[in-house]
Amino acid sequence: MKFTKDHEWVEVAGDIATVGITAYAAEQLGDVVFVEVPEVGKTVKQGDQLAVVESVKAASDVYAPVSGEVVEANETLGDSPETVNALPEAGGWFAKVKLSNAAELDALMDRDAYEAFLGTL
Amino acid sequence: MSEQDLKKTPLYDAHVAAGARMVPFAGYHMPVQYKDGVLKEHLWTREHAGLFDVSHMGQARLRGADPAKSFEKLVSADYQGLKPGKQRYAVLLNAEGGVIDDLMTARPDDDGLFIVVNGACKDNDYKIIAEALKGEATVQRLEDRALLALQGPEAAAVLAAHIPEAAGMVFMDSAAVTAFGTDVLISRSGYTGEDGYEISVPATEAARIWNTLLEDERVKAIGLGARDSLRLEAGLPLYGHDMDETVSPIEAGMPFAVGKSRREAGDYLGADRIAKELAGDLKRVRVNLKVLEGAPAREGAEIADADGNVIGKVTSGGFGPSYGGAIAIGFVPPQFAVVGDKLKVIVRGKPAAAEVVASPFVPTRYVRKL
Numbered sequence: 458m459k460f461t462k463d464h465e466w467v468e469v470a471g472d473i474a475t476v477g478i479t480a481y482a483a484e485q486l487g488d489v490v491f492v493e494v495p496e497v498g499k500t501v502k503q504g505d506q507l508a509v510v511e512s513v514k515a516a517s518d519v520y521a522p523v524s525g526e527v528v529e530a531n532e533t534l535g536d537s538p539e540t541v542n543a544l545p546e547a548g549g550w551f552a553k554v555k556l557s558n559a560a561e562l563d564a565l566m567d568r569d570a571y572e573a574f575l576g577t578l
Numbered sequence: 579m580s581e582q583d584l585k586k587t588p589l590y591d592a593h594v595a596a597g598a599r600m601v602p603f604a605g606y607h608m609p610v611q612y613k614d615g616v617l618k619e620h621l622w623t624r625e626h627a628g629l630f631d632v633s634h635m636g637q638a639r640l641r642g643a644d645p646a647k648s649f650e651k652l653v654s655a656d657y658q659g660l661k662p663g664k665q666r667y668a669v670l671l672n673a674e675g676g677v678i679d680d681l682m683t684a685r686p687d688d689d690g691l692f693i694v695v696n697g698a699c700k701d702n703d704y705k706i707i708a709e710a711l712k713g714e715a716t717v718q719r720l721e722d723r724a725l726l727a728l729q730g731p732e733a734a735a736v737l738a739a740h741i742p743e744a745a746g747m748v749f750m751d752s753a754a755v756t757a758f759g760t761d762v763l764i765s766r767s768g769y770t771g772e773d774g775y776e777i778s779v780p781a782t783e784a785a786r787i788w789n790t791l792l793e794d795e796r797v798k799a800i801g802l803g804a805r806d807s808l809r810l811e812a813g814l815p816l817y818g819h820d821m822d823e824t825v826s827p828i829e830a831g832m833p834f835a836v837g838k839s840r841r842e843a844g845d846y847l848g849a850d851r852i853a854k855e856l857a858g859d860l861k862r863v864r865v866n867l868k869v870l871e872g873a874p875a876r877e878g879a880e881i882a883d884a885d886g887n888v889i890g891k892v893t894s895g896g897f898g899p900s901y902g903g904a905i906a907i908g909f910v911p912p913q914f915a916v917v918g919d920k921l922k923v924i925v926r927g928k929p930a931a932a933e934v935v936a937s938p939f940v941p942t943r944y945v946r947k948l
Contacts, residue, residue: 487803488617490897491873491904493926509926511874513616513897514803 458546459522459562460571466546467522469562474523474554476507481575483545487512489538494530495552501527503561508551510541519551523561529553587633588724588784596799604697606634609801616803620899623770623808624940627730628800629791632769636700637723637778640683640707641690642715649683649691652710654827654846656837660685665752665765669827669835670695670703675848675855676823677830679703680815684752686763692752693717694725694776696817724784729774729808731943732796737764737775740790744775749944758787769805771812771942810905811898813866813937819877820864820893820907828855829909831864831937862890865915866937867923869895869904872930875923881908882922882929889914892923901939906932 458468464482468475483489491511501507501521508519530552534540541549556562566574585606593600598609609631611619622628642648646657655668665684669677679699684692695703700719708717728737738745741757744764752765763778779787791797806816815821815830826848827835833856840846844853869875879892895906906923914921917936922929 487611487615490617493873509873511897513620513807513899514610516873516876 459565477550489541492534525554525557588781611801619800619804627732630727633724634697636695637720648715654836671847675851686752687754729770733774770808811940867932870931874904880924
């Protein structure tokens with residue numbers, strides 16, 4: 458699993474990257490009450506808005522950690538947005554993106570680097 | 579305002595020790611939530627009793643030969659008719675009938691009037707009041723007092739153990755009592771739609787009283803995040819969002835802020851405009867919306883009619899944990915504000931179905947008689 462400074466995670470299998478937000482981000486957001494996942498077929502560039510996650514208090518953008526085409530969205534979050542809090546780095550994923558530039562992954566942090574980054578916040 | 583300029587309430591250390599997430603609010607470091615989070619804190623208050631630190635709010639005494647008569651020059655309420663032991667809501671008006679602030683005034687004792695105003699507005703309010711009433715009334719800021727709110731269906735039982743007089747009060751009663759070994763001003767009121775009390779205590783005693791109340795297992799500390807979702811469900815407007823200097827109390831859906839005797843006399847600021855609005859000549863009114871699909875519509879989202887024409891804006895909105903869905907307060911022309919009307923809210927460029935519903939969203943549980 459790789460991480461961004463905006464607290465997204467990405468897990469790659471083949472050329473498909475699954476994207477979500479980290480446990481730290483989910484905890485900071487608080488209780489998630491609504492998730493807007495991207496439409497399948499949408500093309501995103503690294504850093505584009507990929508999804509929106511809303512807690513009781515506020516709406517936050519989720520950015521695409523990698524560029525590519527959305528091949529699957531986690532539609533179960535529509536009925537169960539609380540999954541983002543319960544299982545942020547597993548069942549609470551937002552979308553699967555078919556990588557268009559696998560080299561982008563190299564610039565992302567690994568778990569140790571991300572945890573060191575959290576320590577600076 | 580930089581972080582260093584933020585003030586601390588007398589309960590700051592207690593909040594930090596309890597693991598609160600502190601945010602800047604109205605010039606103070608305030609707890610937006612504790613460890614349980616907004617959702618659980620909200621629901622706890624609706625089921626049990628929530629304890630809030632609202633010491634950022636302004637507490638003051640207005641004294642003079644006839645402080646109620648003097649104050650009526652600036653506010654909409656009938657305060658000459660305010661009986662001892664009662665509290666009444668009012669708005670501080672500008673010359674155009676717009677709202678400078680909304681506030682509560684009480685007569686807990688015979689020491690003039692006890693006033694509670696919004697934290698973010700208090701400096702400006704006191705300045706306006708002191709200047710306008712120069713020579714006839716004085717404002718004393720009670721900077722040495724903290725303000726707690728205990729809200730929820732178990733609040734009365736909790737407080738009765740400490741303040742026996744509290745059990746004999748009804749909604750909007752006010753009293754000066756000796757409790758917790760000190761002098762306390764209480765009113766049976768609040769900002770959640772629940773039964774409960776607001777409790778003014780000396781700042782030096784605040785942490786001890788806060789901790790004493792929290793020893794009761796029915797009581798949990800609740801942050802400002804849940805205070806906002808609770809008041810939204812109760813259909814209570816928030817100054818600076820649902821009301822400002824351009825909005826009249828009639829547009830804001832608070833006609834009771836303008837006392838009957840004041841309407842008859844027409845002797846308040848902005849009376850020309852407000853009298854017309856009371857007669858039905860309104861360009862816009864507050865509307866409560868249930869968002870039927872998609873994301874919560876938050877402050878600033880546009881409201882459109884069924885054909886997509888923009889007719890107004892959301893001024894407060896979010897998810898109502900007890901309501902179980904997205905709700906919003908906004909302003910639209912009155913012809914679109916009929917309960918049952920189908921409107922749209924535009925969230926991130928996408929129109930979503932919404933319906934005009936009655937206020938409050940969640941039934942209020944004020945104790946009006948014992």
